[in-house]
Amino acid sequence: MEFCPTCGNLLQYETANAGVKARLYCPTCPYTCEIEHRVKIKKRQRLVKKSIEPIFSGExxxxxxxxxxxxxxxxxxxxxxxxxxxxxxxxxxxxxxxxxxxxxxxxxxxxx
The missing domain is CATH 2.20.25.10 (N-terminal domain of TfIIb)
Known part of the structure; x- marks a missing residue:
């Protein structure tokens, strides 16, 4: 997640097409940032399930x-x-x- 340094809005992703590199752009101001390297996930983390307090009914x-x-x-x-x-x-x-x-x-x- 990246934010616009000018106005602080969340930047949106635009895919590469017609020779233009993929980029992040701000939907409200003219700020753009080209993505030079492909993003890789280096480490996957397993989600840990929370323990849930049981709800009982009847007896x-x-x-x-x-x-x-x-x-x-x-x-x-x-x-x-x-x-x-x-x-x-x-x-x-x-x-x-x-x-x-x-x-x-x-x-x-x-x-x-």
Whole structure:
């Protein structure tokens, strides 16, 4: 990528034709620059894939969620898994979703 030294715009590439060498030119001002040597890629780099945080739904959604001390409104158990999501506008607080840790209950509720 090259930029015009006169106006700072991105230079565009024009292929060689009819005895005229390939060149870079500015689309807004009269600046041109002939390309004298052919461009070679000396080293190819492999792209490294980013690690992506998995998104779980259903049963797996709460499997990896952190625990907190929250009382279940159905069975009065004292611990629950929780996760927070922004489901309303950005100036509103996040909604917290809970799931009871009691193996017999496993009910879910929400706190806005």
């Amino acid at each position: 797996d959604a709460m499997k990896f969620a952190p625990k907190t001390e929250a009382t279940c409104p159905y069975c009065n158990f004292g611990q629950a898994y929780f996760r927070q999501l922004q489901i309303r506008s950005a100036d509103e607080p996040m909604s917290t979703f809970y799931q009871c840790c009691n193996q017999n209950c496993k009910r879910e509720w929400r706190e806005d």
